[in-house]
Amino acid sequence: MDYDTPLFFHVMQYAAAADRDVIDMVSGGPDWEPPEALRDGLREYADADADAFQYPPSDGLRELREEIAARRGVDVDRVVITNGAGEANYLAMAAALERDAGDEILLTDPVYPYYPGKARMLGADPRLVPVADDGGLDVAAMREAASPDTAAILVNSPNNPTGAVYDADTMGAIVDLAEANDALLISDEVYDHYDFSGRFESALAVDSDHTVVTNSFSKSMAITGFRVGYAVFPPHLVEAARTRHMLVNVTGARPSQVAVLRALRETGPGYYEASRDLLRKRVDAFTDALDAAGAEYIVPDGAFYVFARFEGFPGTLENVERLVDEAGVACMPGDTFGTYDEWVRFALVTPRAEEAARRLADYEF
């Protein structure tokens, strides 16, 4: 096995076992409420007939696929419901590799750590391409790295961990690059509802048969435990993805899909706007306190993380554990995200984010 177990659960367990009060900013599970219609859907489901407790169609409930297809402006046959964006990314990478058009998957550095692990698990060579100083995609560096061996280019906007948001020009350029190298562009848009900049562009805005868009409701509806995501494949790749999904999972969970469908239909834009507002305020308060602590950080334009570094305090696992024990704040070590071993990542998914920032400001780094 040449793929590592991601460190998230290790750090969370370390924080939970600590002998003091710790503010957990390790992983990206939102602390705010899901849409009310989601709870209504679940309540109603409990009293449904027994046949509603059986397998849904393997590629997902038809009505949910139709609802997603209508919102994304794509043919319903291109939509596969998955167990979160995690599975959608796995199916997309597998689809890219099955084309026998190369073994390499280009990723950004820093990177969401599940990507390189997943790529290696599928027998691919992940290659990290540094981002620009502001965390944005360095298209020229990607262009330089791309070759006939590139099976896929995987991007994530709004980005985990940098908070970068890719605009229409960037998305257009990266789709062009994928096409020019006969690679698949995989665009993970799981934080699309958390764009503070107004510049986010989906890869679906560019018509291409070299693009797979992955997404989920984990973050947008604050339901990481429900496991409902989806991928939009180009028509010629969807059948193989459906089969792989069926062989691995049989299907997804029906109650989750029913509740998500109801929430999609009945939830207005106000719900999403309120979550964005909450996060905007948290980002401002947290980064103000980081300023007071003398930290350097990338100002996030979206998602819900802050990637930061403290002078003379590299973001090693050892230092992260010291922060837990001595400051009462738990975050993720930077080298989990690529070559950024000076950095740490804070997930702003706790109402105590501001208090955590004050603790950091008081801590002697």
Ligand SMILES: Cc1ncc(COP(=O)(O)O)c(C=O)c1O
């Ligand atoms: C960039 C990115 N993609 C995918 C996922 C996984 O999402 P899901 O819960 O839908 O599997 C995460 C979770 O943190 C993420 O940050």
